[in-house]
Amino acid sequence: MIVTYTALRSLVNGHSAGMVYTLEILCQDIASPSRRPLVEVSESISGARETLRYGAVRTYPVLTFPLSGFSLDMLREFLDSVEGGQSFTCDPYGYNGKTDSPFTAVLEDGGYSENRDVQIGTGGQDDFFSITFTVRRLYS
Numbered sequence: 001m002i003v004t005y006t007a008l009r010s011l012v013n014g015h016s017a018g019m020v021y022t023l024e025i026l027c028q029d030i031a032s033p034s035r036r037p038l039v040e041v042s043e044s045i046s047g048a049r050e051t052l053r054y055g056a057v058r059t060y061p062v063l064t065f066p067l068s069g070f071s072l073d074m075l076r077e078f079l080d081s082v083e084g085g086q087s088f089t090c091d092p093y094g095y096n097g098k099t100d101s102p103f104t105a106v107l108e109d110g111g112y113s114e115n116r117d118v119q120i121g122t123g124g125q126d127d128f129f130s131i132t133f134t135v136r137r138l139y140s
Contacts, residue, residue, distance in 0.1 A: 003091075067131070
């Protein structure tokens with residue numbers, strides 16, 4: 001997965017706020033995207049139905065490989081920088097710097113979770129974490 005974002009928070013050494021960066025995220029799993037229609041259904045007493053369709057939401061659940069050190073800090077910079085609803089460019093199928101089908105996205109619900117996969121015993125600084133988050137595709 002390749003993302004391009006504007007760094008705002010949790011900046012790593014050498015990065016500046018307001019600058020655009022590209023990050024390749026190694027993922028264990030990018031689950032098949034899910035699609036949820038945005039509809040409103042009204043039904044009369046007689047059973048007649050009216051459906052108003054406003055669009056659809058497509059999301060991509062992501063699980064990264066265990067990361068530590070600078071790679072983990074870079075991922076946290078990206079996720080923290082977009083947690084407030086800031087948009088970014090995402091290509092869930094891009095790798096080795098090559099994009100396949102990029103689109104504009106936001107972080108679903110603004111959050112992510114970390115799972116400690118390997119505990120080294122040095123106060124957490126060298127531990128390995130896998131990160132889960134969900135990307136929501138924006139339609140223009």
